[in-house]
Amino acid sequence: MSRPKDFTFRPRGKEHIELFRAGRLKGTIDLIYWHPFALKRHREAPLLKEREEFLLYLLKRGTARTHVQSVGGMLLRAIKALDLNTLRPLGLKDIDQTTKKIWGREARCDSNFPGFHSACVLRRCFRTFLRFHGRLKTRKPSRQPFAEQLDSFAEHSRSRNLLPISVESDRLRTQSFLEWYALRSNNLSNISIRHI
Numbered sequence: 001m002s003r004p005k006d007f008t009f010r011p012r013g014k015e016h017i018e019l020f021r022a023g024r025l026k027g028t029i030d031l032i033y034w035h036p037f038a039l040k041r042h043r044e045a046p047l048l049k050e051r052e053e054f055l056l057y058l059l060k061r062g063t064a065r066t067h068v069q070s071v072g073g074m075l076l077r078a079i080k081a082l083d084l085n086t087l088r089p090l091g092l093k094d095i096d097q098t099t100k101k102i103w104g105r106e107a108r109c110d111s112n113f114p115g116f117h118s119a120c121v122l123r124r125c126f127r128t129f130l131r132f133h134g135r136l137k138t139r140k141p142s143r144q145p146f147a148e149q150l151d152s153f154a155e156h157s158r159s160r161n162l163l164p165i166s167v168e169s170d171r172l173r174t175q176s177f178l179e180w181y182a183l184r185s186n187n188l189s190n191i192s193i194r195h196i
Contacts, residue, residue: 027056078126091137134164145182
């Protein structure tokens, strides 16, 4: 019996990922890790629910499983270095302390120590993880123009059940626009499509 000409072999895991991305399969951490040692390591580490949500989000939006696995490893290192058992708001200084604990130095743009690139990747991954969960502390400007309206906009976005990372992203874009607009007018009722 011969196979059809368009037949291609796909490992079982890739097939499950395709079903997950299509919304026909519920995702769990064992969609990302299947080796017993890796699976046990990730299941027993702190913040399983938060890590699983973030990693499955990456996987669902098309990130390769090997990259998602790498991000998961970075998250474990950061969580262990910070001794986190519950997710709390953290700032960029906390993230820099993480790289300092692991590599003995803070990762800066002009750094050139062994492991520098890994330290930068860890910073970026952990910052994105915190932003995804709405736990990244950012410096607030001394006076945010239209702060009440901005807060109202963010609350409306949350009520629409958007992902925390989407709410934060929309808020930051709107905040930038409002800061720009405040230099031109102090009244939102004057805003027009020309400004946007």
